[in-house]
Amino acid sequence: MQKSAMINNEIIRKRLAKRYAKERRFRLYGVASITISIAFLLTLLVNISLNGLPAFQQTYINLEVNLDEDILGVTSSSNDKEFLQGNYSKAIKSSLKTLFPNVKGRKNNKALKQLVSSSATYQIRDFVMDNPNMIGTTQSFWFLAKDDIDVFIKGGIDRSLPETDRRIKDLQLIWIDQLLFDQRLEKRFNFTFFTQSDSREPEQAGIKGAVVGSLLVMLVTMLLSFPIGVLAAVYLEEFAPQNNKWVDMIEININNLAAVPSIVFGLLGLAVFIGLFGVPRSVPLVGGLVLTLMTLPTIIITTRAALKAVPYSIREAALALGASRVQMAFHHVVPAAMPGILTGTIIGMAQALGETAPLLMIGMVAFVANVPQGIADPSTVLPVQIYLWSDSPERAFIERTYAAIMVLIGFLVMMNFIAVIMRRIFEKKF
Amino acid sequence: MMNKRSEFDVEINDTKGTPFIDNAKISARNVEVFYEKKQAIFNTSIDIGKNQIVAMIGPSGCGKSTFLRCLNRMNDTIQSCQIRGEIKLDNEDIYARQQDPVLLRARVGMVFQKPNPFSKSIYDNVAYGAKLHGLTSNQVELDDLVEKSLMRAGLFNEVKDDLHKPGTGLSGGQQQRLCIARTIAIDPEVILMDEPTSALDPIATAVIEELMIELSKKYTIVIVTHSMQQAARVSQRTAYFHMGHLIEVNDTNTVFTNPEHQLTENYITGRFG
Amino acid sequence: MEVQQHISQQYNKDLKSIKSNVLSMGCLVELQVQNAIYALLNQDQELAKEVSVSDYKINKMEMEIDADCAKVIAKRQPAAGDLRLVIAVVKIITDLERIGDEAEKIGRYAKKMALKEVAAEMHAELSSLGSKVMTILHDTLDSFARMDAQQAIKVVASDAQIDDEFNKISRLLLTHMMESPRNIKHMLRVTWCVRALERIGDHSQNICEHVVYSVNGKDVRHVHLNKPHQGD
Numbered sequence: 001m002q003k004s005a006m007i008n009n010e011i012i013r014k015r016l017a018k019r020y021a022k023e024r025r026f027r028l029y030g031v032a033s034i035t036i037s038i039a040f041l042l043t044l045l046v047n048i049s050l051n052g053l054p055a056f057q058q059t060y061i062n063l064e065v066n067l068d069e070d071i072l073g074v075t076s077s078s079n080d081k082e083f084l085q086g087n088y089s090k091a092i093k094s095s096l097k098t099l100f101p102n103v104k105g106r107k108n109n110k111a112l113k114q115l116v117s118s119s120a121t122y123q124i125r126d127f128v129m130d131n132p133n134m135i136g137t138t139q140s141f142w143f144l145a146k147d148d149i150d151v152f153i154k155g156g157i158d159r160s161l162p163e164t165d166r167r168i169k170d171l172q173l174i175w176i177d178q179l180l181f182d183q184r185l186e187k188r189f190n191f192t193f194f195t196q197s198d199s200r201e202p203e204q205a206g207i208k209g210a211v212v213g214s215l216l217v218m219l220v221t222m223l224l225s226f227p228i229g230v231l232a233a234v235y236l237e238e239f240a241p242q243n244n245k246w247v248d249m250i251e252i253n254i255n256n257l258a259a260v261p262s263i264v265f266g267l268l269g270l271a272v273f274i275g276l277f278g279v280p281r282s283v284p285l286v287g288g289l290v291l292t293l294m295t296l297p298t299i300i301i302t303t304r305a306a307l308k309a310v311p312y313s314i315r316e317a318a319l320a321l322g323a324s325r326v327q328m329a330f331h332h333v334v335p336a337a338m339p340g341i342l343t344g345t346i347i348g349m350a351q352a353l354g355e356t357a358p359l360l361m362i363g364m365v366a367f368v369a370n371v372p373q374g375i376a377d378p379s380t381v382l383p384v385q386i387y388l389w390s391d392s393p394e395r396a397f398i399e400r401t402y403a404a405i406m407v408l409i410g411f412l413v414m415m416n417f418i419a420v421i422m423r424r425i426f427e428k429k430f
Numbered sequence: 431m432m433n434k435r436s437e438f439d440v441e442i443n444d445t446k447g448t449p450f451i452d453n454a455k456i457s458a459r460n461v462e463v464f465y466e467k468k469q470a471i472f473n474t475s476i477d478i479g480k481n482q483i484v485a486m487i488g489p490s491g492c493g494k495s496t497f498l499r500c501l502n503r504m505n506d507t508i509q510s511c512q513i514r515g516e517i518k519l520d521n522e523d524i525y526a527r528q529q530d531p532v533l534l535r536a537r538v539g540m541v542f543q544k545p546n547p548f549s550k551s552i553y554d555n556v557a558y559g560a561k562l563h564g565l566t567s568n569q570v571e572l573d574d575l576v577e578k579s580l581m582r583a584g585l586f587n588e589v590k591d592d593l594h595k596p597g598t599g600l601s602g603g604q605q606q607r608l609c610i611a612r613t614i615a616i617d618p619e620v621i622l623m624d625e626p627t628s629a630l631d632p633i634a635t636a637v638i639e640e641l642m643i644e645l646s647k648k649y650t651i652v653i654v655t656h657s658m659q660q661a662a663r664v665s666q667r668t669a670y671f672h673m674g675h676l677i678e679v680n681d682t683n684t685v686f687t688n689p690e691h692q693l694t695e696n697y698i699t700g701r702f703g
Numbered sequence: 704m705e706v707q708q709h710i711s712q713q714y715n716k717d718l719k720s721i722k723s724n725v726l727s728m729g730c731l732v733e734l735q736v737q738n739a740i741y742a743l744l745n746q747d748q749e750l751a752k753e754v755s756v757s758d759y760k761i762n763k764m765e766m767e768i769d770a771d772c773a774k775v776i777a778k779r780q781p782a783a784g785d786l787r788l789v790i791a792v793v794k795i796i797t798d799l800e801r802i803g804d805e806a807e808k809i810g811r812y813a814k815k816m817a818l819k820e821v822a823a824e825m826h827a828e829l830s831s832l833g834s835k836v837m838t839i840l841h842d843t844l845d846s847f848a849r850m851d852a853q854q855a856i857k858v859v860a861s862d863a864q865i866d867d868e869f870n871k872i873s874r875l876l877l878t879h880m881m882e883s884p885r886n887i888k889h890m891l892r893v894t895w896c897v898r899a900l901e902r903i904g905d906h907s908q909n910i911c912e913h914v915v916y917s918v919n920g921k922d923v924r925h926v927h928l929n930k931p932h933q934g935d
Contacts, residue, residue: 688920
């Protein structure tokens with residue numbers, strides 16, 4: 001007896017070392033996987049940040065502009081139409097001329113004018129229209145620099161390349177050096193990026209239109225998918241007859257829908273909402289409808305899971321006190337499942353926020369330079385904006401693409417944060 | 431063993447003892463319960479007297495809980511469950527077409543095995559049923575009712591300063607008393623208790639048992655329990671279920687000192703069978 | 704009782720050992736009574752002396768069984784038949800112990816009476832009573848051993864014979880005392896012995912009643928046994 005026990009001990013001890021080694025290996029694998037994941041994520045984030053951060057700054061050029069009546073072709077008493085027809089670019093030209101009087105020739109003059117963005121003329125026009133009494137004076141303005149100048153200032157263009165290989169001419173280099181020396185050229189925070197909509201000129205392009213479009217689409221999606229999804233889930237979970245063929249079929253189909261590629265929903269939306277019901281294309285309403293279709297299965301499935309997790313004893317308690325089934329569901333079961341339901345909804349919303357493919361199908365990929373005013377205005381959304389910019393040839397759009405990605409990620413993080421806070425609040429509300 | 435059992439099966443159809451009494455609060459006749467094809471309860475007839483505590487004992491799966499749930503139609507919530515026979519509460523058939531199960535459950539309250547307070551405050555837990563049925567007309571009355579119910583459940587002094595703290599934060603025994611308070615707040619006539627102390631420690635159990643005896647002055651109580659000692663301690667009459675059959679109903683004293691049926695004897699003395 | 708075993712084997716063993724201890728105590732008591740009667744009838748002073756000092760064994764066993772019963776009650780909370788058995792045992796051993804006391808008493812008197820001649824005419828009566836008491840005691844223990852309520856009820860009924868015998872002997876002794884007043888002291892001793900034998904019969908009757916209670920759950924004490932209850 002004693003002996004066999006000792007032998008047993010020996011056998012166990014031998015295996016023990018192996019078992020511990022196995023355990024250590026497994027832990028190592030786990031740590032390694034997490035490290036790799038974090039490394040990927042960090043690479044992604046660092047890459048995006050490095051590429052995107054410069055977009056939050058923009059090069060501005062300071063010019064003294066003589067708002068002379070003769071140059072502008074307007075007077076303080078002109079009406080709006082006359083103001084709109086004023087020759088503001090001439091004022092900028094002459095202003096540049098005074099800085100660099102030696103520039104000769106049409107070609108060089110054109111290059112000189114291209115130091116500042118085309119938005120400079122509008123800037124002067126708006127200033128003059130707002131302050132007609134300033135006509136005749138000389139004012140100091142900070143204009144947006146042209147995108148190539150901006151890219152050069154941020155180090156995106158190599159000075160040492162031969163002139164033909166770079167987008168900035170030698171003359172322009174001299175002028176920039178001169179402007180820098182005069183402290184007439186500096187980088188400032190890029191408000192334009194947040195206050196303007198899409199533009200063909202990178203330095204004038206912003207994400208406001210896309211952000212508002214995204215918010216409107218989210219609003220539509222939220223308002224439709226949350227109540228529909230939760231009610232459908234509550235019905236299926238609490239009221240639908242069990243072991244019923246039809247209910248089983250609905251369940252299977254909901255699960256199938258969750259796995260359908262999102263572009264199919266886009267095609268469906270195109271055919272049904274736009275083709276059949278005649279909803280205008282490119283508007284947040286139709287985008288929201290399509291994303292609702294896409295989000296519903298997610299919300300229904302997570303809500304049902306959350307409802308299932310509510311212990312049956314709570315239902316019994318309510319029924320035994322004489323609550324009806326609807327009272328039982330909405331007084332006790334749904335509130336208890338709320339943290340889970342909200343998490344599911346926000347996950348679904350986050351999915352919808354990042355969705356591009358179905359929106360391409362319904363025309364939300366159009367170039368929209370205006371901020372949408374409502375759910376029936378043509379608009380674009382953040383991920384589509386990113387897609388559009390990533391396709392543009394201008395160098396300056398690259399950093400804007402990354403910056404837009406950063407904003408999108410920011411929104412997603414915010415939504416998850418809200419999800420966490422909502423969970424906290426609802427869990428605390430016991 | 432097997433011979434023995436089949437021998438008992440012959441006489442199993444007759445309930446031994448005294449299942450019928452005068453002036454019954456609840457009287458069940460020839461109740462049979464089916465889960466789909468499976469029969470869970472066979473031809474069970476029993477009377478439950480007013481202000482009595484009737485204990486139902488028996489091995490797991492003997493149908494005692496199923497029978498208890500027939501008494502307030504909790505089995506209605508299980509779709510596959512079918513009930514035959516007749517159960518009368520004060521001579522009204524509770525399975526009659528015009529009987530509303532919601533109203534019935536207001537008259538026949540239930541306390542469950544696991545304490546299941548709502549994840550609301552203690553106050554709201556007790557007030558819920560009253561609010562649901564509109565038993566009180568204003569806040570003062572409601573406050574009064576909550577206090578009275580908690581008092582009767584012997585919980586008020588322990589929680590009077592924490593009425594707005596969550597009911598789920600109480601100890602197991604307190605939670606179960608909260609559930610009892612919640613049940614008596616709607617002033618039922620009968621309280622069904624499905625193993626109310628099986629999740630509690632002996633001290634909490636003793637408190638609840640004491641409470642049951644106190645409550646039986648006002649309510650009729652039917653308790654299902656796995657603890658034979660508990661049945662012996664609190665009940666006036668004891669019913670023994672075995673494999674879906676009601677084997678014996680008798681005075682608790684008789685059941686625990688001199689049961690009539692061999693199966694009852696075997697069960698309460700802890701023998702095979 | 705023995706048809707089905709407890710789920711707890713230990714519980715089974717506990718109850719069985721209590722029962723067998725009661726039986727050995729019964730054997731001991733029976734032996735004591737037998738020896739006491741023998742010593743009385745045959746004026747065996749040695750045996751009488753032994754009987755008068757052996758009672759401690761019975762007392763010790765009573766205490767042991769008492770403790771065992773308390774232990775089973777505390778640990779197992781016996782119910783129904785088991786409960787009745789334990790309660791009956793607690794009472795039975797009290798009666799057994801009393802029987803032991805009576806045997807000791809007889810032993811003490813037998814020791815003193817061994818020196819004197821017992822009236823020859825008393826010998827037959829004493830012998831008859833003694834053998835009746837022995838039979839009853841034996842049947843009592845037998846009915847307990849077999850948990851036989853029928854037999855126990857018969858034993859209870861047969862106690863009447865002992866009472867008759869006792870009355871007869873009492874009258875006889877009274878006559879003797881009146882006839883020869885010098886022998887009164889001796890005759891009183893005989894009376895006490897007879898009385899002790901009669902008490903043994905009564906205690907046996909009690910034990911039988913406990914057996915009936917244990918088996919049938921019916922309390923048959925202080926009721927007329929004209930219609931004995933049949934076992935279920």
